[in-house]
Amino acid sequence: MSDEFNPDRPADMGPLYHQEAWRRLGSEQFDIVVVGGGVVGVGAALDAATRGLRVALVEARDIASGTSSRSSKMFHGGLRYLEQLEFGLVREALRERELSLSTLAPHLVKPLPFLYPLTNRVWERPYVASGIFLYDRMGGAKSVPGQKHVTRSGALRVAPALKRSSLIGGIRYYDTVVDDARHSLTVARTAAHYGAVVRTSTQVVGFLTESDRVLGVRVRDTETGETAEVRGHCVINAAGVWTDEVQALSKQRGHFKVRASKGVHIVVPRDRIVSETAIILRTVNSVLFVIPWETHWIIGTTDTDWNLDLAHPAATRADIDYILERVNEVLVTQLTHDDIEGVYAGLRPLLAGEDDETSKLSREHAVAVVTPGLVSIAGGKYTTYRVMAADAVDACNDYIPTRVAHSITERVPLLGADGYFALVNQCEHLGQRFSLHPYRIRRLLNRYGSLIDDVLVHADDDPGLLEPIAAAPQYLRVEVIYAALNEAALHLEDVLARRTRISIEYPHRGVDCAREVADLMAGVLGWSAEKVAFEVDTYRARVEAEIASQREPDDASADALRASAPEARSEILEPVPVPE
Structure with missing residues (x-):
């Protein structure tokens, strides 16, 4: 792994990108700051970036860690x-x-x-x-x-x-x-490719204001507890089911409730x-x-x-x-x-x-200017994320000092789309080239598209990475390396629940391969033996809590058990209660 961030490959959202993104959040002036890394939030970041705007997106946990996965x-x-x-x-x-x-x-x-x-x-x-x-x-x-x-x-x-x-x-x-999780991640990486600063493990804890004008957000790194101020001409609240909680931080009355x-x-x-x-x-x-x-x-x-x-x-x-x-x-x-x-x-x-x-209840979406410089978007459905994103960015126009171009995302293929159909026709050839069965190639193409070379290149020096994960053989070991090095995966849960879908596709829910996956991630993220043990123990506790909650007869008792599991992002704060 290179020891410095590569500005020529901004869609490679690895640990070095994560560090550089924190520096940029606290030092640059953005046109739009997007709150929320669900599909609407990452869609808004992509929409704004492809209009030529300076955009930052912050997500408290992981891309698509809420509704969008x-x-x-x-x-x-x-x-x-x-x-x-x-x-x-x-x-x-x-x-x-x-x-x-x-x-x-x-x-x-x-x-x-x-x-x-x-x-x-x-x-x-x-x-x-x-x-x-x-x-x-x-x-x-x-x-x-x-x-x-x-x-x-x-x-x-x-x-x-x-x-x-x-x-x-x-x-x-x-x-x-x-x-859905892979699609949302790909939208986020496409936004980064076009210049958006996308940072996970970054929780909004307050707003920067002057009189009734919103000028940005205060954020907290949910890994370290470090804080920073992110300045933007307009903030888009795309927090999904957390819309009201983010709204409460602004101390402004919303135009709708979620x-x-x-x-x-x-x-x-x-x-x-x-x-x-x-x-x-x-x-x-x-x-x-x-x-x-x-x-x-x-x-x-x-x-x-x-x-x-x-x-x-x-x-x-x-x-x-x-x-x-x-x-x-x-x-x-x-x-x-x-x-x-x-x-x-x-x-x-x-x-x-x-x-x-x-x-x-209606699945139509709504966009509202809550106060000058703060736009909220909510409702809608996953399929219409691109339209929702464009509407949210349009609502920011009055607060951005430069001319804002029209949305063009209907003509912007996501990363991996270009060349996909040709590669599908070349499965046999690709299989021979990488010594993989054409079934494996087709599956990789349907996860990464034309980025397949970027994934498999990590196995050039270690052919063992082309072996399946022992307890989750649908996935290759190299996919774990790629998730940590290129796809912003910071925790074991990010890989087992979202970069792959091992957590729902195997009866063991990922527990049986947790150690193997954590060991692979450790080489990329520099984890110590103690950190590996923490990640494995935290993930196992999550799975145990989920299975226990699924035996409970009602929401309250199930919630109490599920909420007892520890968070991998240990510095995350409870949201501000929403006033009645």
């Missing part, structure tokens, strides 16, 4: 929102889906066939078909096929796992799937459900997705109010039982708790409304 893994228009008459949202989301699928992130956003089982005769087929027809006409069938009607026998041929009695026929259509809705998903082995297609099931309150995820299925989600710890929402036994009961209503072979390999819970940042049912 815990979604249903879909990059979709939102078929169910048609039923809520949110036509504008669906049309906008489908346009964004098409952009990412074809141009912006084809290595990360993938088409996925779905089966919609029909259960009622006469009225349901024309009703659902008209909705999917509208979905296709709004943009859902540009790069993917349109809907196709099937009989009950036709549906069972593609999804033999379904009970014959659970449907009378079906409709097949296409949507898309994405690794309500957290908990969504729980379970992960089961691929052989437990025999189907060639994803499945969407209607429930009383919402829908349930059964989504193929490499050698697994992701099943979810729930939709319940959450008023407890925002950083670590806990899944309960009741949440898991609900998902199992709903999916088992239609499956021939019943799933049990023993089949579950992983569980995760995330929070949707919904705009608070008068309706008590979170599933009916």
Whole structure:
């Protein structure tokens, strides 16, 4: 590893970049400071940087460590929102889906066939078909096929796992799937590539103000406790479910409130459900997705109010039982708790409304100028992150002393997108070049795109890095090195939960490979033996707390157990209570 930061490769967000970013935060004047490293925050940083603005982004924990790594893994228009008459949202989301699928992130956003089982005769087929027809006409069938009607026998041929009695026929259509954490990270690295200063483990603890004008933020390094002042002509609060907490630091009254809705998903082995297609099931309150995820299925989600710890929402036994009961209503072979390999819970940042049912709250987003120099953005859905980001930056225009160009991110492919399609056609050749099976090459291309050379070059001097991680063989050891050296991973949890998805893809939840991964990271990050032991122990405590919480019957008891686990970022502060 070079002993100095390389300014020619700003997207290599390793330990030296992290140090340099801290210096720059405290010494430069920025046009925009973005608070929050979820997909909207990193999207805003990318949008601002590609307009030629000087932009900094700060995140208290890790990129996508909140909501943006815990979604249903879909990059979709939102078929169910048609039923809520949110036509504008669906049309906008489908346009964004098409952009990412074809141009912006084809290595990360993938088409996925779905089966919609029909259960009622006469009225349901024309009703659902008209909705999917509208979905296709709004943009859902540009790069993917349109809907196709099937009989009950036709549906069972593609999804033999379904009970014959659970449907009378079906409709097949296409949507898309994405690794949300990897996508958010790639947006962040693309923003850094275009000049944004992106720094994780950097918590906002206050605002810089003059009269009622916001002039920047005070930040605290959540690794060391060190503080600094970051000056910006405008601050964007893109903190997701923490929007109100960040707002409270400004001592200004917000224009809207954010309500957290908990969504729980379970992960089961691929052989437990025999189907060639994803499945969407209607429930009383919402829908349930059964989504193929490499050698697994992701099943979810729930939709319940959450008023407890925002950083670590806990899944309960009741949440898991609900998902199992709903999916088992239609499956021939019943799933049990023993089949579950992983569980995760995330929070949707919904705009608070008068309706008590979170599933009916709008997924539209809102942007508001809270006070001169402070813009808040909230609501929306993952798929429309780019539009939300552009709207937030537009709202800063009046506070930036130079002319602000229009958003161009619809023409800016993410890192790894350029050349991806050609490389897919060269899998056999690449496999021979790197002595890897073409399956491995395809998998790496679908994680890193055309950055695959940057990943594998780290194994030039140590071919052993091309070996799989012993207890998580889907991943290569070199991917851990790359995560620490190029992808801003500072802790074991960052790698096991977000740079890879080992924490939800294996029954051991990452515990069995924690030591191996920590030892690999230690060589890059300079960890001592004591630091390695701390990282492993902290991660194990996290997993134990999560598993224990998932046995609890209610949110309060589950939250108490999950919140008892130690934080890897030991200097993080509890958020300021939001005044009623």
